[in-house]
Amino acid sequence: MAVLCQDTSPIDIVLVLFQAGEAIWARGFFEERSDQSEVKARIVEKYFSAWATVVMPTAELKNGKIAYIDLYAGPGRYRDGSASTPLLVLERAISNPRMAKMLVALLNDANKDNTSTLQEEIDALQGIENLKFKPEVSCGEIDEDAARFFMQTTLIPSFSFVDPFGYKGLSLKIVNGVIKDWGCDCVFFFNYNRINAGINNPAVTSHMNALFGEARANALRKQLEGKKPDLREALILEALANEIKNLGGTFVLPFTFRNAAGTRTSHKLIFVSKHFKGYDIMKGIMAKESSTHDQGVPSLTYSPADADMPLLFSLQRPLDALEGDLLAKYANQEVTFDQIYQKHSVDTPYVRPNYREILIKLEKETKVKAYSTTGKRKAFTYPEHVRIRFKG
Template sequence: MPQAKFFDERSDQSEVKARIVQKYFYVWARVIIPSAKLREKKIAYIDLYAGPGRYKDGAASTPLMILEQAIKEPDLRDMLVTLFNDANKDNTNALESEIGKLVGIETLKYKPQVSCGEIDEDAAKYFSETNLIPSFSFVDPFGYKGLSLKIVNGVIKDWGCDCVFFFNYNRINAGISNPAVKSHMDALFGEERAEMLRKVLPEKSPAKREELVLEELAQAIKAMGGKFVLPFRFKNEKGTRTSHSLIFVSKHFKGYEIMKDIMSKESSVDDQGVPSFTYSPADASTPLLFSLARPLDSLKEDIPKAFAGQSLTMQQIYERHSIDTPFIKKNYKDVLLALEVEGKISAEPAKRKKGTFADHVVVKFP
């Protein structure tokens, strides 16, 4: 699909993507602002592939949604620095025009910055060498040009900085073995990982290819300092294959927890209350295509083994066990309640409001 048509009409998937980014920005800002007030008194939203601001059907894209949100909030009006970039001059001109039309835009202390340029090695060098104020960055290239480990690491390296980027699985899956785009693949995965993928992917099934590509991407990001990596997948119209993913990267568990909660609510389906972290247009008509694996049962079996002989709070159990799993905090509380009823664990305080399991409750495993 030509990039020019990307903004013709807003799809359900585009709406889900925009909601995830907007919701996280708002919660992230509320968490960061109190500490930022004691530092630079600034926070930032950075969008490196901002687009024209609106789809042709009139719907606002992410930059305008973020600014509209900032106009409504006193702290954001006073503290938010915004940087919007796009390589297409028509897009940046349109975006500047749309920003100027926003009611109340003049109330922002810092005027939105709109730039036009390619996201290339120079951009990666800039973010690697510049100390950023607390920033939430959205990196949403149409394909893979400009998306690199250096860019991701550069925008998350400083205090309070998180990132979410668009990972076009279809194009990257096709590009891994294409010599013409070798440099782009090497920049995204690192040369060694990219070469390994070229060797092993041809013999894998489509499902295993996707699993391996996302795993190697996550490990590459973690090796550069992105401690927490969380993907959210989008399926094609039939729900048979992943078309693209949003990948969230943070250095702190709090950010991971917040985004996990947001993505779980945007998932098309869940199994025993465990979210799929996937949006699929097909799920509404064929919900049983998800899985009948009963993942909560496996969590219930695993927790007593993982923490045998230990005493920990519910929050400690969640933080230590949930990383790189689909399980959310509610899943852990449900499982611990069930284990308590069955007498397989003890909990203090034992007397609590029925059906509750607060974060501070101490669990003792035999």
């Protein structure tokens, strides 16, 4: 029997604790796949593949297992026949013999019709018999017992996907529980529209407190009074990120989805990890899925309207800001490229190529000097043995 825990705890214990959240909203979620759903699925599947590649060598030396946990798996396909995230992940594992021997897939939904259809879709996958551990499909609700279980149980390396992430029955304790152990990362769906509407609604105070923490939620309610939409969004996201970090998630990376008109945020995918490597990989994936780039800097946003408004984002010129910030922050200092990138890029939209482009520009303008500690260097490259000296 497949096991999620490092010890011999049976998977059945885990499955009893799973739930789906907001079943009524979800009934229409899988009617047809939108462009946004495609982007979301690609982000999750691409990261799962990259994450598995990183953790499998170490996991093989331990108990030979990695896990994919989906707390809101749905029926497996959209009405148009397109595969949703769980099937994409299983297909990826089937195509990789090494992964096929290690993957433990735990798939849950609160809707019995969804779990029944999902099981049928899994059974119909070509090559499904090649997976060493049969995917486990369950139907249940998440509650406080689930949060306690994840907090008290040592998990095997796991990538967890929590979608949709409203507020009923869910708290960031779940997120903390599924990322606390080695090799464990998480992506969750943050329904911004519902949270924005609910933060000041007395009827859902307990849910908001569970999501942000009571003290932070109370402070946020005061901060939001009279604020314009853009500032409200920034404050809510900052409060969420700070609470996640307070609970143990070192790196938090949001990807924003806007409505069809591109006028406001509808929801976000929030990635959480304890390791910079995971953060760096996911940022690269999200960068490629961004619908706009300005001077090569990704928006980390998907908006269906961006194709019709190409100049809207391009007026920001973020690389100019990066250049000025680096010159000020590292004045009279000597550092490596990785030191700059790992320290400066966190909580910004900048990716590795942006830093490389700016450093090349600064070196050509003699505002920085780069030299190799080994005496050998290809011009305008910045491997680990190259030191970068900023002028004052």
